[in-house]
Amino acid sequence: MQWGEFEPKPWEETDIDIKISHCGICGSDLHTLRSGWVVRVGSQVKHLALGDRVGVGAQSDSCCSRMGKPCEACESGQENYCPNKHVGTYNGVYLNGGKSYGGYATYNRVPARFAVKIPEGISSAEAAPMLCGGVTTYAPLKHHGAGPGKTVGIVGLGGLGHFGVMWAKALGADKVVVISRTNAKKEDALKMGADEFIATAEDPKWGKTHANTIDLIVCTVSQTDMPVQDYFNLLKFDGVFVQVGLPDDGFPTFQQKPLIFKRIKITGSLIGSPDDIREMFDLALAKGVKPWISTIPMKDANQAIVDFEKGAPRYRFVLENEPEAKASL
Numbered sequence: 001m002q003w004g005e006f007e008p009k010p011w012e013e014t015d016i017d018i019k020i021s022h023c024g025i026c027g028s029d030l031h032t033l034r035s036g037w038v039v040r041v042g043s044q045v046k047h048l049a050l051g052d053r054v055g056v057g058a059q060s061d062s063c064c065s066r067m068g069k070p071c072e073a074c075e076s077g078q079e080n081y082c083p084n085k086h087v088g089t090y091n092g093v094y095l096n097g098g099k100s101y102g103g104y105a106t107y108n109r110v111p112a113r114f115a116v117k118i119p120e121g122i123s124s125a126e127a128a129p130m131l132c133g134g135v136t137t138y139a140p141l142k143h144h145g146a147g148p149g150k151t152v153g154i155v156g157l158g159g160l161g162h163f164g165v166m167w168a169k170a171l172g173a174d175k176v177v178v179i180s181r182t183n184a185k186k187e188d189a190l191k192m193g194a195d196e197f198i199a200t201a202e203d204p205k206w207g208k209t210h211a212n213t214i215d216l217i218v219c220t221v222s223q224t225d226m227p228v229q230d231y232f233n234l235l236k237f238d239g240v241f242v243q244v245g246l247p248d249d250g251f252p253t254f255q256q257k258p259l260i261f262k263r264i265k266i267t268g269s270l271i272g273s274p275d276d277i278r279e280m281f282d283l284a285l286a287k288g289v290k291p292w293i294s295t296i297p298m299k300d301a302n303q304a305i306v307d308f309e310k311g312a313p314r315y316r317f318v319l320e321n322e323p324e325a326k327a328s329l
Contacts, residue, residue, distance in 0.1 A: 001104070001302055008109040009098025013042035016112045018054060023103030023298070024129035025308050025317040026058070026159070035124040035131065036108075038115075045112040053124060054115040056103075057131040058271045061087035061094050061111050077275045079114075089114075103128075104301055106321060116277045121285050129159065129291050129316040130280060135272030137164035137218060138280040140242040141171060143269070144216050151175040153217040153234060154194075157185045160220035160244060162192055162292055162315040167280075169193035170287035177214060179231070188314070192292075200227065210234050212262075218242045218269075224249040232258040232266075239264045295320045 009015070017040035035055040038048055048054060062082035064074035073081040080086070087094055089110070090102025101108065118127045137160055146152050152173045154164040157180050168176045169192075178189040181201040189197050198206050207230045214234045219226070222245035232241060232254065241264060243251065258264050272280070283289065292315045296304045304317050 006101050006105070007099075008107075009094045009100070010096050011042075011109070012096060012111070013044045014111055014113070015042045015109055016040060016045060016048055016054070016115055017107060017109050018056070018115070019107055020103055020105055021321055022124045022128040022295075023105075023319045024132060025304060025313075025319065026129075026132045035118060035127045039107070042112065048112055048115060048117070053118045055118050055124075055127045055131045055277070056089055056108075056110050056115050057135060057274075057277055058089055059086060060089040060092070060100055060114045061085065063095075064113065078273050080271050080273050080276075104298070104319065114274055116274050116281070119281050119285055122281060125293060125295050125318050125320065126291055127281070128318050129293060130163075130284065131277060132271060133159045133316060134163045134167075134284075134291065135277050135280050136160060136244050136269070137220065138167045138283070139272040139276045140218055140244060140269035141167050141216070142276075142279065144240050144242060146216055147172045149174060150215045151177065151213060151236075153177045153179055153214040153231075155179045155217060155219040155226070155231060156221035156245070157189050157315075158220060158311075159313060159316045162188075164218050164220060165189060165192045165194050166289045166291075167283070170283050170289050177210075179217075179234075188292075200230070206230075207233055212236050214239060216240045216242070219245060221245045222247045224252055226252060228252045229254050229258075232262075232264060235262065235264045237262050237264075241266045243268045291316050293318050297322060 016038050018036040019039045020036040022035050038052045059080055062074050062079040063084035064070040071084050090100055092100040146168050150173050152168040154161050157178050165176055175195045177196040178194045179198045183199045186197040200206050211233050224247045295318050298319045298321045301319055
């Protein structure tokens with residue numbers, strides 16, 4: 001990447017301009033999640049003011065604004081599932097024709113509807129990775145009833161998975177089980193709040209030992225060869241398997257027997273809405289949830305991406321703009 005100027009979307013009175021302080025790095029969208037201060041507010045924006053600290057997730061527009069009657073998803077506060085116009089915070093095209101360029105920058109402009117106030121008590125560096133990786137795991141856990149009386153499984157302990165463990169615990173799940181290939185991250189998982197750790201490559205009997213013990217599994221990994229059949233066997237009757245990782249070559253094939261004989265459900269989940277992000281921030285404040293992050297100067301973004309691809313984060317990289325300074329990539 002090289003540092004350069006860009007033209008923001010044409011200004012509309014429903015927009016805000018943000019001076020970016022922090023931007024998280026995510027595996028699926030390396031330019032999206034960001035936090036900063038509001039430095040310009042459109043005349044039609046009522047919920048934000050100059051100087052507010054705000055965050056924008058992986059989506060920054062939908063059909064809810066200027067396409068006539070909003071779709072059912074937008075009208076119900078689930079803009080992330082808008083079937084008509086889902087504008088990513090980077091590499092997208094807004095309804096007025098402007099382009100979205102994401103958070104590897106000093107400033108950005110977005111429709112105010114998709115900017116969420118960051119509460120006092122959550123730092124901007126902590127908020128940045130919550131805006132994508134955080135809400136990607138919070139939303140399905142909340143939607144599928146993670147809480148008291150439930151055992152929750154989290155497949156994969158990376159950037160997404162570490163959030164999943166902490167949200168499941170914060171939501172009050174009776175037991176949180178991490179499922180990984182080896183025990184390399186077991187100590188970290190327990191510190192995050194996990195009650196149990198399954199290392200599939202090191203315990204040949206893991207499938208039988210833990211069969212029918214989990215109510216809800218959120219799978220954060222993206223391998224096409226992951227043992228989904230064995231994951232399904234971990235689920236209790238009426239259990240739910242939620243896929244949030246996106247395998248490049250498609251979801252693995254599987255036998256339908258568990259679907260029929262245990263009535264399990266296989267589903268997916270896509271990031272989160274602005275309302276989901278607000279709820280997530282409230283939970284983080286109430287339960288003291290803090291992501292495991294490493295902050296890196298924005299000028300070192302290229303090296304950070306290289307390190308990210310090598311699996312170096314423990315467990316989220318956050319790029320930080322130097323105050324009043326222009327980064328040099």
